[in-house]
Amino acid sequence: MEHDPHHDPHRAPAGAEKLRAWWSHRQWLDRPHTGASAADVLAATGWARSVGGSAPYLGLFARAGLGRAEVDAAVARLEVHELPAARGCTYLLPAADFTLGLAAGAPAPAAELAAAEKHLGVGRDEVEKLCLAVERVLSEDEPLDPTTIRELVGDAVRPLGEAGRKRGVATTLPLALGLMQSRGRIRRVPVNGRLDQQRYGYVGWDQPVTGSPADLARRYFAWAGPATLKHFRWFSGFTAATARRAVTEAGITPLAAGSDLLLDPELAAEFAAFEPPAAPHHTLLAGIDGIHLLHRDLPRLLDPADAARPLPAGRAGRSFGTEADPQTHVVLDRGRIVGLWEYDTERAEIVHLPFVPPDDALRAAVARTETFIREQLGDARGFSLDSPKSRAPKIAALRAAAAGATGRPTG
The missing domain is CATH 1.10.10 (Arc Repressor Mutant, subunit A)
Structure with missing residues (x-):
């Protein structure tokens, strides 16, 4: 058989490259959609998973160049909002999808209540009465944190003892709050207006739930x-x-x-x-961005050689392609993951391990995202418990791997 000089056995087949590029195109990651609102982006590309990290900000910045202040203002105006949606998990949704998102998430708190009935002796009537008590103390303007709500409803909240703590439900209040959110009767508001910090209050709401x-x-x-x-x-x-x-x-x-x-x-x-597209277009995204998490099928975004790469600071014998989710943030080009990155708060810089030879376009994408994080976010946490200290081993491993690949340190 004649040798094909363009064939690379380590690259994905052409069909896979088209699929990846198409997914990237539908996710608005093939070019910036300048002028689009946060609601526009989420309606077109899907709900953004939010777990107290920077993923929504990074995704909206990558797709439409939106700054944190613009996103926070959209949240304040209820153009977009964090709601318990698919699987009961919290996502950032556009207003047009509030009703459907709540309907999609409704089975989860109902299942939690059923489990509490079975294992903790919590009666449904007890939780429904607590829901009414919570509704009476909430307003639609001033958010109340869970501690204040518990104080105001008094004996309507019951401690669930050691058995409850083992199941992650110390009192009956979380069961009531979960049900009320799924019914559109209350909504959770970030205390300081930011999506990347997990301190919340609750306000009353009257949101239909259909879909x-x-x-x-x-x-x-x-x-x-x-x-x-x-x-x-x-x-x-x-x-x-x-x-x-x-x-x-x-x-x-x-x-x-x-x-x-x-x-x-x-x-x-x-x-x-x-x-x-023939030309590369690099974007820096969170590991839980929708380009991955809508399918949660990581190998489809990887070339075979990249799937075999060891994980920076990962367990021995584990490769990138064997993971359910990326263990770091990712760099994307036309639907292919072409690098890993984290933000080093101590040096205020992105540490980046490229899978492809860096060019000016890739360096510009890294620099652009680095400036955004430094000036508007302060950090790029993957999730609520992520911290510069817990992230330090990954950053060190990324820096060492990048230096080994290029022969010089990378920031």
Whole structure:
């Protein structure tokens, strides 16, 4: 067989490159969408997972150049908001999706209450009465923190003892707050208006909760298709039967005969005509950005050689491609993860391990994100318990690996 000088056995096949580039395109990561609002970005690309870290800020900055003040103002105006949504997990949603997000998340607090009934002797009537007591003490203007709420409702809150602490439910109050959030009766407000710090108060609300599994399927496959039924089940938390029914009712069909990848037929012609961009476009994103977490299938974003890379400061014998999630933040180019990074608060710089030879465009993307973090965020935490101290081993490992790869230290 004649040797193909353009063939690289360590790269993904052409079909995979098109899929990755398409996902990046649908995620607004192939070019900046300057002028788009936070709500515009989230409506088009999907709900942004928020766990008290910097992921929403990084994602909105990468896609539309939005600064922290603009995002915080959108939160304050209720154009976007953090709500318990898919699987009961907290996401940043646009106002147009508040009703659907709450409906998607409703089963989780109901399941928590059922578990408390079974294992902790908590009665449903008891929690419903507590919900009414909480509603009476809340206003729609002044947020109250959980400690103040507990003081105001008095004996309506009951401690659950050692058994409750072992299950992560010290009192009945979290059960009531979870139910009330899922019903749109209260909402959680960040105390200082920031999404990357986990101190909250609660205010009263009157938000309808409506939406079907098929409605969620339509949204999901617009953001994440082509995707498999397994991908959709991961995101939604639905059973296999519910997911299959939702996909059928939404009119989602196989990408090709016999394929397990599914796509909205309205996007089929656009996907068929799509060509991956020739020029690189680098973006620095959180490890839980939607480009990964909508599918939670990390190998699809990796070239085979990169999947085999050892993890910086990871456990011996583990490679990047064997992880469920990136253990650091990531650099993306046309849907491929082409590097890892973390922010070093001590030196106020990004430490970056590239998988590809750095060029001016990549260096500019790193510098642009570094300036954003330094001037507007102060840090780029992955999640609420992430800290400069806990992150130090990863930063040191990234710095050492980058120095080994380039022959000089990298910041």
